[in-house]
Amino acid sequence: MKVKVSRKAHFNAAHRLYRKDWDDAKNNLVFGKCNNPNYHGHNYELVVSVTGEIDPETGFVIDMKILKDLIKSEIEDALDHKNLNVEVPEFKTLNPTAENIVIVIYNKLLPHIDSNKELEVVLYETPRNFVTYNG
Amino acid sequence: MKVKVSRKAHFNAAHRLYRKDWDDAKNNLVFGKCNNPNYHGHNYELVVSVTGEIDPETGFVIDMKILKDLIKSEIEDALDHKNLNVEVPEFKTLNPTAENIVIVIYNKLLPHIDSNKELEVVLYETPRNFVTYNG
Amino acid sequence: MKVKVSRKAHFNAAHRLYRKDWDDAKNNLVFGKCNNPNYHGHNYELVVSVTGEIDPETGFVIDMKILKDLIKSEIEDALDHKNLNVEVPEFKTLNPTAENIVIVIYNKLLPHIDSNKELEVVLYETPRNFVTYNG
Amino acid sequence: MKVKVSRKAHFNAAHRLYRKDWDDAKNNLVFGKCNNPNYHGHNYELVVSVTGEIDPETGFVIDMKILKDLIKSEIEDALDHKNLNVEVPEFKTLNPTAENIVIVIYNKLLPHIDSNKELEVVLYETPRNFVTYNG
Amino acid sequence: MKVKVSRKAHFNAAHRLYRKDWDDAKNNLVFGKCNNPNYHGHNYELVVSVTGEIDPETGFVIDMKILKDLIKSEIEDALDHKNLNVEVPEFKTLNPTAENIVIVIYNKLLPHIDSNKELEVVLYETPRNFVTYNG
Amino acid sequence: MKVKVSRKAHFNAAHRLYRKDWDDAKNNLVFGKCNNPNYHGHNYELVVSVTGEIDPETGFVIDMKILKDLIKSEIEDALDHKNLNVEVPEFKTLNPTAENIVIVIYNKLLPHIDSNKELEVVLYETPRNFVTYNG
Numbered sequence: 019m020k021v022k023v024s025r026k027a028h029f030n031a032a033h034r035l036y037r038k039d040w041d042d043a044k045n046n047l048v049f050g051k052c053n054n055p056n057y058h059g060h061n062y063e064l065v066v067s068v069t070g071e072i073d074p075e076t077g078f079v080i081d082m083k084i085l086k087d088l089i090k091s092e093i094e095d096a097l098d099h100k101n102l103n104v105e106v107p108e109f110k111t112l113n114p115t116a117e118n119i120v121i122v123i124y125n126k127l128l129p130h131i132d133s134n135k136e137l138e139v140v141l142y143e144t145p146r147n148f149v150t151y152n153g
Numbered sequence: 154m155k156v157k158v159s160r161k162a163h164f165n166a167a168h169r170l171y172r173k174d175w176d177d178a179k180n181n182l183v184f185g186k187c188n189n190p191n192y193h194g195h196n197y198e199l200v201v202s203v204t205g206e207i208d209p210e211t212g213f214v215i216d217m218k219i220l221k222d223l224i225k226s227e228i229e230d231a232l233d234h235k236n237l238n239v240e241v242p243e244f245k246t247l248n249p250t251a252e253n254i255v256i257v258i259y260n261k262l263l264p265h266i267d268s269n270k271e272l273e274v275v276l277y278e279t280p281r282n283f284v285t286y287n288g
Numbered sequence: 289m290k291v292k293v294s295r296k297a298h299f300n301a302a303h304r305l306y307r308k309d310w311d312d313a314k315n316n317l318v319f320g321k322c323n324n325p326n327y328h329g330h331n332y333e334l335v336v337s338v339t340g341e342i343d344p345e346t347g348f349v350i351d352m353k354i355l356k357d358l359i360k361s362e363i364e365d366a367l368d369h370k371n372l373n374v375e376v377p378e379f380k381t382l383n384p385t386a387e388n389i390v391i392v393i394y395n396k397l398l399p400h401i402d403s404n405k406e407l408e409v410v411l412y413e414t415p416r417n418f419v420t421y422n423g
Numbered sequence: 424m425k426v427k428v429s430r431k432a433h434f435n436a437a438h439r440l441y442r443k444d445w446d447d448a449k450n451n452l453v454f455g456k457c458n459n460p461n462y463h464g465h466n467y468e469l470v471v472s473v474t475g476e477i478d479p480e481t482g483f484v485i486d487m488k489i490l491k492d493l494i495k496s497e498i499e500d501a502l503d504h505k506n507l508n509v510e511v512p513e514f515k516t517l518n519p520t521a522e523n524i525v526i527v528i529y530n531k532l533l534p535h536i537d538s539n540k541e542l543e544v545v546l547y548e549t550p551r552n553f554v555t556y557n558g
Numbered sequence: 559m560k561v562k563v564s565r566k567a568h569f570n571a572a573h574r575l576y577r578k579d580w581d582d583a584k585n586n587l588v589f590g591k592c593n594n595p596n597y598h599g600h601n602y603e604l605v606v607s608v609t610g611e612i613d614p615e616t617g618f619v620i621d622m623k624i625l626k627d628l629i630k631s632e633i634e635d636a637l638d639h640k641n642l643n644v645e646v647p648e649f650k651t652l653n654p655t656a657e658n659i660v661i662v663i664y665n666k667l668l669p670h671i672d673s674n675k676e677l678e679v680v681l682y683e684t685p686r687n688f689v690t691y692n693g
Numbered sequence: 694m695k696v697k698v699s700r701k702a703h704f705n706a707a708h709r710l711y712r713k714d715w716d717d718a719k720n721n722l723v724f725g726k727c728n729n730p731n732y733h734g735h736n737y738e739l740v741v742s743v744t745g746e747i748d749p750e751t752g753f754v755i756d757m758k759i760l761k762d763l764i765k766s767e768i769e770d771a772l773d774h775k776n777l778n779v780e781v782p783e784f785k786t787l788n789p790t791a792e793n794i795v796i797v798i799y800n801k802l803l804p805h806i807d808s809n810k811e812l813e814v815v816l817y818e819t820p821r822n823f824v825t826y827n828g
Contacts, residue, residue, distance in 0.1 A: 021252045022285040030819065032707040032734040032776075035482070048481060050488065056776035059707040059734005061819050067285075076183055077170070077250035082282050083185065101707075101731035115482035117426045144705065144736050147487050150427040150472075156522045157555040165414065167302040167329040167371075191371035194302040194329005196414050202555075211453055212440070212520035217552050218455065236302075236326035279300065279331050291792045292825040305617070318616055320623065337825075346723055347710070347790035352822050353725065385617035387561045417622050420562040420607075435684065437572040437599040437641075461641035464572040464599005466684050506572075506596035549570065549601050575752070588751055590758065655752035657696045687757050690697040690742075 022138075023079045024067040027089045029098035032059040033114040057101060062119075063142035064093065066127065070135035080135070092126045116143040120151045128153070157273075158214045159202040162224045164233035167194040168249040192236060197254075198277035199228065201262065205270035215270070227261045251278040255286045263288070292408075293349045294337040297359045299368035302329040303384040327371060332389075333412035334363065336397065340405035350405070362396045386413040390421045398423070427543075428484045429472040432494045434503035437464040438519040462506060467524075468547035469498065471532065475540035485540070497531045521548040525556045533558070562609040562678075563619045567629045569638035572599040573654040597641060602659075603682035604633065606667065610675035620675070632666045656683040660691045668693070697813075698754045699742040702764045704773035707734040708789040732776060737794075738817035739768065741802065745810035755810070767801045791818040795826045803828070 035052040036045040045053045052058070066089055068080045100106055102114040108122045120141040131137050138152040170187040171180040180188045187193070201224055203215045235241055237249040243257045255276040266272050273287040305322040306315040315323045322328070336359055338350045370376055372384040378392045390411040401407050408422040440457040441450040450458045457463070471494055473485045505511055507519040513527045525546040536542050543557040575592040576585040585593045592598070606629055608620045640646055642654040648662045660681040671677050678692040710727040711720040720728045727733070741764055743755045775781055777789040783797045795816040806812050813827040 019256060019286075021255060023252065024283045024285070026281040028819070030733050030735055032732040037480075048486075051774040054774055054776065054780075056779045057707040057732050057734065058705050058774040058776065059732065060705055061736045072250075072252045072256075075172075077248035077253045079252055079284075081183075082251075099726040099729050099733040101729065101733065104731045105729075113482035115477075116487075117428065117477045117484055118482045120426060121424060121477075144703070146431040148429045149484075150429070151424075154526060154556075156525060158522065159553045159555070161551040163414070165328050165330055167327040186369040189369050189371065189375075191374045192302040192327050192329065193300050193369040193371065194327065195300055196331045207520075207522045207526075210442075212518035212523045214522055214554075216453075217521075234321040234324050234328040236324065236328065239326045240324075279298070289796060289826075291795060293792065294823045294825070296821040307615075318621075342790075342792045342796075345712075347788035347793045349792055349824075351723075352791075383617035385612075386622075387563065387612045387619055388617045390561060391559060391612075416566040418564045419619075420564070421559075433684070435598050435600055437597040456639040459639050459641065459645075461644045462572040462597050462599065463570050463639040463641065464597065465570055466601045504591040504594050504598040506594065506598065509596045510594075549568070577750075588756075653752035655747075656757075657698065657747045657754055658752045660696060661694065661747075686701040688699045689754075690699070691694075 019072060020069055021072055021079050022067050022069040023082065023085065024065050025082060025085045025089065027064045027066065027086070027094060028061060029064070029094050030059065030061050031097055031100050031102050032057040033102040033109075034058070035113055035115060037113060057103070060143050062097075063145075063148075064089065064123065065140040066123075067138040067140075068131060068135050069138070070132065088127065088130050092130065093123055096126070097123075116141055116147065116149045117151075120149045124151050124153065154207060155204055156207055156214050157202050157204040158217065158220065159200050160217055160220045160224060162199045162201065162221070162229060163196060164199070164229050165194065165196050166232055166235050166237050167192040168237040168244075169193070170248055170250060172248060192238070195278050197232070198280075198283075199224065199258065200275040201258075202273040202275075203266060203270050204273070205267065223262065223265050227265065228258055231261070232258075251276055251282065251284045252286075255284045259286050259288060289342060290339055291342055291349050292337050292339040293352065293355065294335050295352060295355045295359060297334045297336065297356070297364060298331060299334070299364050300329065300331050301367055301370050301372050302327040303372040303379075304328070305383055305385060307383060327373070330413050332367070333415075333418075334359065334393065335410040336393075337408040337410075338401060338405050339408070340402065350401075358397065358400050362400065363393055366396070367393075386411055386417065386419045387421075390419045394421050394423065424477060425474055426477055426484050427472050427474040428487065428490065429470050430487060430490045430494060432469045432471065432491070432499060434467050434469070434499050435464065436467060436502055436505050436507050437462040438507040438514075439463070440518055440520060442518060462508070465548050467502075468550075468553075469494065469528065470545040471528075472543040472545075473536055473540050474543070475537065493532065493535050497535065498528055501531070502528075521546055521552065521554045522556075525554045529556050529558065559612060560609055561612055561619050562607050563622065563625065564605050564607040565622060565625045565629060567604045567606065567626070567634060568601060569604070569634050570599065570601050571637055571640050571642050572597040573642040573649075574598070575653055575655060577653060597643070600683050602637075603685075603688075604629065604663065605680040606663075607678040607680075608671055608675050609678070610672065620671075628667065628670050632670065633663055636666070637663075656681055656687065656689045657691075660689045664691050664693065694747060695744055696747055696754050697742050697744040698757065698760065699740050700757060700760045700764060702739045702741065702761070702769060703736060704739070704769050705734065705736050706772055706775050706777050707732040708777040708784075709733070710788055710790060712788060732778070735818050737772070738820075738823075739764065739798065740815040741798075742813040742815075743806055743810050744813070745807065755806075763802065763805055767805065768798055771801070772798075791816055791822065791824045792826075795824045799826050799828065 035049040170184040305319040440454040547553040575589040682688040710724040817823040
């Protein structure tokens with residue numbers, strides 16, 4: 019009787035899509051206006067899901083309060099109101115596309131999730147663009 | 154050619170999270186303000202999905218009207234405007250966590266779904282907390 | 289140059305609609321299933337708006353952080369995870385209809401808003417039912 | 424490291440559910456008011472998802488801009504502000520139920536998606552009724 | 559102490575924007591693809607608001623149940639799953655733009671609202687296009 | 694018979710809240726993490742409303758297509774994927790708070806609206822924070 023427990027959270031951040039080893043023409047061709055050197059930004063919405071057996075004593079797969087606090091300490095504190103390219107170590111050499119951000123978030127959360135549970139992260143870059151990663 | 158057909162519904166209810174066999178200190182430690190002995194409540198949102206082959210005659214996997222009426226008779230009539238702990242038999246001895254509620258809902262619907270179809274239930278306790286169960 | 293600044297918040301609570309001075313038949317006739325003596329509940333969503341001149345120094349009508357903290361201390365701490373009828377003094381003798389709750393919330397916030405600013409409160413009892421009050 | 428990339432889009436259309444080979448009584452029995460011979464309509468919302476490996480050079484599974492343009496040219500241009508029964512060739516002999524529409528959309532998109540990627544389409548007929556198809 | 563009470567509802571309908579006294583060229587110029595002679599359609603969302611004094615006995619401005627039933631009998635039964643141009647008498651000679659529909663809805667509801675109360679109707683043609691009318 | 698016509702749009706941008714004439718300590722005290730010198734960002738959602746008499750010939754107060762194109766040319770092209778502080782002339786000496794942005798947007802749109810119509814702009818900085826300005 020495995021249940022998937024999901025919690026929504028959000029953070030705001032600036033970013034720029036580009037590769038340092040490409041010239042401006044190629045960066046503009048591939049990344050368009052997302053390559054603005056002065057940055058642009060998003061309200062990122064996040065859905066973190068943990069799937070596992072229900073603890074028969076508490077009726078919880080994972081306490082939502084614990085999951086909320088984990089997202090706060092590991093993700094919101096690291097990314098909220100930040101410039102992803104400049105201030106977040108993982109993106110020093112990694113392009114902060116939605117795909118790469120969702121994997122970074124997954125990898126930051128995974129060590130804190132019991133190994134007999136499954137983790138999934140959905141990241142909304144805008145209400146119309148989103149990505150999903152489950153390892 | 155299996156298609157998943159989903160229908161949203163909702164109900165409002167009061168509940169309290171606690172175990173009768175624990176003392177107040179332990180209930181407060183584990184369930185926090187959800188252990189309020191006077192109850193609190195939610196607008197529960199529900200997404201019920203049925204997956205199966207399309208009937209080539211009608212173009213339906215399941216008639217949405219039939220699915221809507223089934224959710225009304227089996228779930229809304231049983232849970233809407235109710236106190237889950239006091240008035241719903243399934244929670245007399247089961248803690249009404251979102252995880253346990255979603256399984257109760259699944260089990261109430263399953264006998265009414267054709268055996269060659271799959272059932273999934275998503276239950277939103279709040280817009281930020283939700284659970285998913287598919288048996 | 290008056291601007292209206294709005295902040296959304298939410299709280300969960302249980303309530304029951306009835307009048308002690310009416311018999312059961314009349315309470316049921318007027319309040320229907322909202323008169324369940326065991327209570328039901330809602331995820332109340334709240335939009336608090338303050339209208340006034342922009343402070344030319346900060347560019348703020350009111351600091352959103354201050355407004356957020358005010359809603360937390362005055363409204364969420366008083367109403368969240370509470371039974372409105374039993375635990376909230378204002379509803380000891382006042383029926384907790386959406387209309388009455390929105391006025392109670394307005395009156396709790398008003399003393400904390402500068403007198404040269406206007407206050408408005410919108411309260412969603414469900415995503416389909418809501419009320420608005422501005423004094 | 425497979426990531427699912429999703430893009431929302433929408434189109435408005437008229438349709439009617441019925442079978443030419445059934446009489447009115449049977450069409451009304453099965454399709455109810457959806458069988459209105461003068462048509463009714465919907466704001467269809469669409470979520471198209473492509474799952475695959477991240478291109479290590481760009482950080483993209485699929486460029487959202489390309490996915491957006493593909494949905495525009497293949498789906499919106501074909502279905503938006505159209506009468507599905509009268510003007511869309513696929514529904515000349517196929518009942519435009521949500522289930523059949525989602526398969527038509529899937530089949531129109533599939534030839535444009537790399538064969539090493541997976542495609543999924545979710546179609547909302549209303550905010551409360553939706554269907555999912557992934558081949 | 560006037561409070562505004564709002565109720566959301568919805569209906570699906572087909573329509574076409576055009577004037578019989580204009581030729582095709584002019585209709586296409588002004589109404590574009592909304593002039594499709596085979597019709598297109600929408601999920602119309604509706605917010606009906608009634609503003610007035612709270613009845614001190616019930617705590618209601620207007621019973622939400624009564625407002626819900628009124629919208630059902632006067633608006634949903636008249637417009638849901640209909641072709642506005644063909645089947646709704648008010649649009650026989652009136653172009654069913656969002657502006658004209660919201661006034662028709664307002665006028666159908668007004669006779670049922672107490673004269674000491676104010677009525678407002680918001681009509682969403684799509685999630686991005688909406689109109690408001692209050693007499 | 695005045696009707697209010699509303700259109701939603703959106704843009705993504707980076708910004709920083711601070712005053713050049715204040716030292717870091719004061720900027721941090723007043724603007725907190727919004728004063729990040731490397732910027733952060735938002736998905737700004739916008740609702741532009743125009744109120745006026747219905748043109749009896751077309752049934753429009755303002756053609757939604759014209760309003761959509763106006764928002765595109767005047768607002769989205771100027772602000773989307775931009776750094777508000779660095780790239781938008783209006784914010785060279787004006788702090789880009791939500792309050793100041795909504796007034797800038799209003800002033801950019803106003804010359805394009807007929808003088809016998811009224812303009813209102815609502816700007817969502819996040820789903821929970823928004824501002825309204827009508828001149």
